[in-house]
Amino acid sequence: MFVPAKDSKDALFVLKNTTGIDGNWKKAWSDADLASMDLLEDDDLVECLVTLTLMGNESLARGLMERRGPVAIDLKKAPGNAEFDYLVNGQPFKLDKFKILRYPMGADDSNSLLSMIVEYDMKGFIDPGESFPALLAHLQTSVTQDKYQAGSFQGDLPELIGGVLRHPELPFLMRHRSLTAAAPAAYQPVLCWASEQMINQFPDQLIPLRVFQEVRGHGSLKQWKAEAGEPGNMEFDRIEMGIEVLDNAVMANLLIGPMAPESTHFGFGDFKGRQLCETNTNFLLSFEAKALDEKNFRAAASFVTKDYCPIRVMAKQAEEICVRDHSYKPPFDAKAQLFITSMHRDFNALFEMLSVKCVFHERALGLLTEDQWRGLVKKAPATSFSVESALALWDTFKIDNTDLALTLHPEDVITLARNGYRFADQTQVFRSETSFDSYMARSETPKAPAIWLCDSLNAYEIDKFKDSDVIDLYRDVIKANLWPSDSKRPSDLAMALKMSVSVDLEVPEYDRSMILRAYLLNAGLDACAQVAGSPAQWVKLTTVFSPEDFKPYLAIMPKAAKGRVLENVLGM
Helix, strand or coil, X not given: CCCCCCCHHHHHHHHHCXXXXXXXXXXXXXXXXXXXHHHCCHHHHHHHHHHHHHHCCHHHHHHHHHHHCCCCCXXXXXCCCCCCEEEECCEEEECCHXXXXXXXXXXXXXXXXXXXXXXXXXXXXXXXXXXXCHHHCCCCCCCCHHHHCCCCCCCCCCEEECCEEECCHHHHHHHHHHCCCCCHHHXXXXXXXXXXXXXXXXXXXXXXXXXXEEECCCEEHHHHHHHCCCHHHCCHHHEEEEEEECCCCCCHHHHHHHHCCHHHHCCCCCCCCCEEEEEEHHHHCCCEECCCCHHHHHHHHHHHHHHCCCHHHHHXXXXXXXXXHHCCCCCCXXXXXXXXXXXXXXXXXXXXXXXXXXXXXXXXXXXXXXXXXXXHHHCCCCCECCHHHXXXXXXXXXXXXXXXXXXXXXXXXXXXXXXXXXXXXXXXEECCHHHHHHHHHCCCCCCCCEEEECCCHHHXXXXXXXXXXXXXXXXXXXXXXXXXXXXXXXXXXXHHHHHHCCCCXXXXXXXXXXXXXXXXXXXXXXXXXHHCCCHHHHHHHCCCCCHHHHHXXXXXXXXXHHHHHHHHHHCC
8 A cells, every 4th residue: 555645746756756666766666656657747747857867767757758758858057157057948947966867877777868868859968059968067076977887898999000900899889889879979989009100190080198107206117116226215105107198188088997908097008019099989990900809899899788888978078069069168177187096095006906816917016126015015004905905915025914004804804814814923903993093093113013803703704604614714814823802812722722621612602712712723633632731621622623533642641531532522
């Protein structure tokens, strides 16, 4: 049973704020939603359609259009200076920039929304005119702008050398997609590799981008590496790597994220002497093209059909038309921009390049000497390192957490432990953020390395794993040289055995029980047997190891222990 809207205004409110069944705005609509659609009067129907479309709720907008439409809609900027005042079919309408494109979560949703706007000839949303298209008006500042791009191109970019186009798959599929796209021109801009000869021959069509690796104030990173030598001479927060978009590049800044190879984001140039360029698909496809490569074709097809929505390219193109044809003041910053990965902003990203899993690991390794890499680590004692960067430093240089401040969740510790990471012997483990922050804020230096475990390992894992799995997790963490417990850490195996006598090692909910049990399992029964003294210690071992494991040790057990072990474990 549902409660229907009382009148048209109530229905308008309900539909503008609906989230679909079970919070999923793309699901079928409830009986209450359908009843509300029928209750809308004409003016409220138009306002509802405009609002839903601007929000990006294509599913409900299309449903409303199909149930009550077609409805003619003409959205334009109202005369005057008020930024958010619009007219809808000649009637006042106030734009809410914070709700624009609230719903689309990827390329598929965005492309479907754009297709609906074209299908129903909804004017003023994406087509440039006397006023800037309303749907695109605040795209640069929208909190949802990162949702429009679902992924990046994983294949080979087109390459133009000697008048021959190699790897034509991406421009070929971009042009094919433009034939059915809501904004065909948005699929024209594309990146490519080109030789210097081709760039010089076609300067208006091939606009090179500058990849760079620099130490601000010292020139190139390569030059600094050769001349400065000592990490102490580096302006630590001014290592910058990336791509510079020059003044004559129009769309490049919008194409780097989805199309440029990841290595260029870190300022790595091309082995073959090619330059990364902004160009367009029609220009590239005017050249003789090599045969299509099946693997690259699949990568390009996946990108163009699933991952790419050039909605910000559309906004830039709309801006150009508005400025050219209607003397519209450009809403976007037209300055040249840098696509930068800097030590100041993305410190971890630099160290993550060192990971053996990184495709340009070898090139990253050569950026600095090992001493220089180690020096950079020491210059950032207050920086929170990511798990990925910590593991990369360990795998590459066996740099542990001695100079790292780590804030770790239990899953992070487990990741490090199971990848062979070993924490420094003097590592301080804090179980509260307050105590961790207090320790880090103290003036004395050097400090012992510290980590903050955001949650209890046991509390986190006990609900997620069966008992044996929890034990395995603790074993991994201990192997990584941590003691994730508030209890005293044993100095050796003999001490661990003594401590275990007063602890029920079979209670998985008890933190100290789990860690002592894991410690003994890691040591193994043979080592435990060598240091076990009292009968109580031998009996305690029977709760840790299997009955079959004890048979070889019956001869060395103290007489006082043998009887209880035989009775409790072997059933004799």
